Amino acid sequence: MAPAGSFLSNRPDALAEAYHWFYGSNGGGNGEVAREILKTLIEKLQTAVFINIETLAPPIVVPNPYEAALKQLDIAAQKLNLDPGIHEILKHPMRAFIVNIPVVMDDGSVRVFTGYRVQYNDALGPTKGGIRYHPDLTLDEVTALAAWMTWKTAVTGLPLGGGKGGIRCNPKEMSKAELERLTRGYARAISKFIGPFTDVPAPDVYTTSEMMAWIMDEYSEIVGYPVFGVVTGKPVNVGGSLGRNEATSRGVMYTVVEAAKHLGINLKGATVAVQGYGNVGYHAARLLHEIGCKIIAVSDSKGGIYNPQGLDPVKVLEHKDKTGSVVDYPGSQLITNEQLLEMECDILVPAALENQITEKNAPNIKAKIVAEGANGPVTPEADEILYKKGIFVIPDILANSGGVIVSYFEQVQNQMNYYWTEEEVRAKLKDTITKAFNDVLKMSTQHNVNMRTAAYMLAVKRVADAMMARKGKAVSPIVPS
Structure with a gap:
């Protein structure tokens, strides 16, 4: 018909x-x-x-992030000659929850929102990962993010597993009161599955430190006593850690320093281009500027600016706060995000969105170091091209791991009920991420693979070794006769 x-x-x-x-x-x-x-x-x-x-034209096929995560696992497993049983287990999350959250809206109507929490693997310790609010959130996306958190905590040597959560909603269309009711409802719905020694959430896309305080408060009301360590990324006055706000960017800076040492690049006067001028991009530019780098270009969603003589990151931020964009900063030339990525520079920091460097523009990338401040800014196809060009890529699970490292420090401080100075936090972050960088570099050299593959190999090996140590060859407690 x-x-x-x-x-x-x-x-x-x-x-x-x-x-x-x-x-x-x-x-x-x-x-x-x-x-x-x-x-x-x-x-x-x-x-x-x-x-x-x-x-009608055929529908646009959106890549499944979980399939991408599994592909990365498969590559690492093959390189490691991983035990087939362990490999099969690591393809699946340990457990996943779907919850329905009824919320009374400001107009008196009731809406039911869908929430997720995935605990991917806890072989190394309690699962850890953020909570994101997004209208297009799916279980596959949350599962992929939980898998990536598993590898991120493992590669940095933290005694943590990987998890992730979120709610399918549009926070831009909700009032603060509605968001608080939604957040507290989500906290109640997952309260049986989280805890300081089980699964510790944190902020992510469109969630804030204030929301973490709501979750902590709601969980504490349920159990009957204050539990500061149930979430991280909280305000400092309710158990948050000093140094958390800039931790991701500080980690980017520390890994760039190590990469420059490895490549013999003098960072005094080294030129830097930063795509994305949100929290991560701004602080990365500021911190690299403080150690002597010259910031020649930055951009946001509306466009970019370029000055070969250098930009002052703090003054650029002041301009953005006043005008809504870095564009039209005095003394700068207008450029596009595409031009920024392909310009001559020593260090490129993509700190905006995923899939920014692809097989189409990778041949035109001229930076010596690419430090992934964002998650997934370089596609797998582009990664191979950059590797063959001799461009040193610091992969996201290493470069931007400063945030989860300091989140772990927050957990430790909550459990001790003793808090470190910001200088102590910075020193511990530097030690942790520097060791992680050198561990990955060693793996890369030994196996003649790029840094991303080496990072996944190291992470998967650490998780697999922990699983074998805990359960032995018989991963399942039921052994067939």
Whole structure:
């Protein structure tokens, strides 16, 4: 049978014939109500624009992030000659929860939101990972993010596993009161599955330190006593850690320093381009500027600016706060994000969105070091091109791991009920991420692979070794006879 749209567009008299057949020739056998319904429907259809659906373009296929995560696991497993049983287990999350959260909206109506929490693997310790609010959030996306958190905590040597959570909602369309009711409802829904020694959430996309305080408060009300360590990324006055706000960017800076040492690049006067001028991009630019680098270009979603003599990151931020963008900063030239990525520079920090460097523009990248401040800014195809060009890529699970490292420090401080100075936090972060960088570099050299593959190999090996140590060869407690 031809699609309805095609039939109606090819036969403009079809509506009249249908009406005559039903309303006239049937002699009222189908009842007045049915005739009125059809009459109304036909009147509406007569004013509609009919499209031949056979001529529509095929739907856009969105890559499944979970499939990408599994592909990365498979590559590492193959390089490691990983035990097939361990490999199979690591393809699946340990547990995943779907919760429904009813919320009374400001207008008195009730909406039910879908929330997720995935605990991917806890071989190395309690699972750890953020909570994101997004209207297009899916379970596959959360599962992929939980897998990546597993590798991120492992590669940095933290005694943690990987988890992730979130709610399918549009926070931009909700009031603060609605967001608080939603967040507290989510906390109640997952309260049986989280805890300081089980699974510790944190902020992520469109969630804040204030929301973490709400979750901590709600969880504490449920158990009957204050539990500061149930989440991280909290405000400092309710158990948060000093240094957390800039931790991700400080980690980027420390890894760039190590990469420069390895490559023999003098950072005094080294040129830097930063794509994205949010929290991570701004602090990365500021910190690299403080150690002597020259920031020659930065950008945001509205465009970029370039000055070969150098930009002052703090003054650029002041301009952005006043105008809403870095664009039109005094003394700078307007450039596009694409031009920023391809410009001559020593260090490129993509700190905006995923898939910014692809197989199309990778041949034009001229930086000596690419430090991934964002998650997934370089596609797998581009990664291979950059590696062959001799460009040193610091992968996201290493470069931007400063945030989760300091989140772990927050957990430790909460458990001790003793808090470190900001200088102590910075020193411990530097030690941790520097060791992680050199561990990955050693793996890269030994196996003649790029830094990303080496990072995944190291992370997967650490998780697999922990699983074997805990359960032995018989991963399942039930051994077939």
